[in-house]
Amino acid sequence: MSHKPSKDYQKRKLELTLLATLLEFLGLFAFLFSGWNIHLRNILENRIGSHFLILSPFYILIIAIIHEVLFFPFAFIKGYRLEHRYHLSNQKFLVWMKDHLKSMIIGWILGLGAILCVYSLLRLYPVGWWWRAGLVLWVIYVFLVKFAPLFLFPLFFKFKPLQDEILKNKILEITKTAGVHVKGVYEFDMSRKTKSVNAAITGLGSTCRILLADNLLSHFTQEEIMAVVAHELGHHKHRHLVKGIFFNFILLLLFLFASEMAIRESADYFQFRSPADMATFPLIALVFSIGSLLFLPITNAILRSFERHSDRFALETTRNPAAFISMMEKLSNENLAEDSPHPIIEFLFHSHPSAKKRVALAQSYLGPIFTPSREHPEIRGQSL
Ligand SMILES: [Zn+2]
Incomplete structure (x- = not known):
């Protein structure tokens, strides 16, 4: 088989993401600079009144509906059409649609809650709202990270404790050797x-757990699964999740402060009545979109360094680089990712090092007499 399907698949996914990002910027710019943000507020005030607790949810809901109409085609092509074209998805359209609606509703509820928090603080503290909003949103975020395995993930997959007793014992053994403690290992019906x-x-x-896809358990050997588990334990040992949470907190504060400056500097130009005017919402959204895009290479560089640390941890704990290599090659083939993306593409958009680099790292643990495996001559990409 040639490299083409994986290259095409990754290229199309990236094109769709870039196009959607561009459309989001243009949409927000148009909404803000055409004055429709002010018109929408005025229309709603005339129809339903100006009470904050009534006007703001309607304002956000209308924007969310417009967003969904504009971006549904992207979600459909990327999440359904493309996955089927490359024979990755097993989902029927209605099942996919049900999942899409579920994530949309969860997104709307969480988004609405977060935005109402921000605007309540904007009304109460027109000057120091941004750091207070940062703290409140961060607490909500930490709460979500902690409880998502209990309440959010089960909405999309069925989880059960790992059934394979032999594997379970091996995992227990490795966690002891590595001095890492997790609260459970679960399998789910991916x-x-x-x-x-x-x-x-x-x-x-107390909710910290390792999740393993059922198709990983059925397609991979026990040694390969242990390499995966050790990699996940590496994330835990190096406290990557906690570090990620703190990094996101800094970004959140930075974006909220930038929003505060943007509102203050442009209030006259856009004719905002006050910082708490709902018409400022597209401006805040724009600041967050631009900020996330600007910081994407930094975020991805940090994530890739986390992956490298975890790979090293896995290799040093299992002492089985051959299993790590065959795991990585299998994973790459199954997930149809690219083996060696263009360095600029990897730098900007990839949260994981390329499979080629990860395999090369594992090969360095094999010693100089290593010869590459002939069973898996081709690497298409990876995840984890
Ligand atoms: Zn990882």
């Missing part, structure tokens, strides 16, 4: 939806 394979470590403290 194969019901996709042919892609994945694993993750999620939750905080």
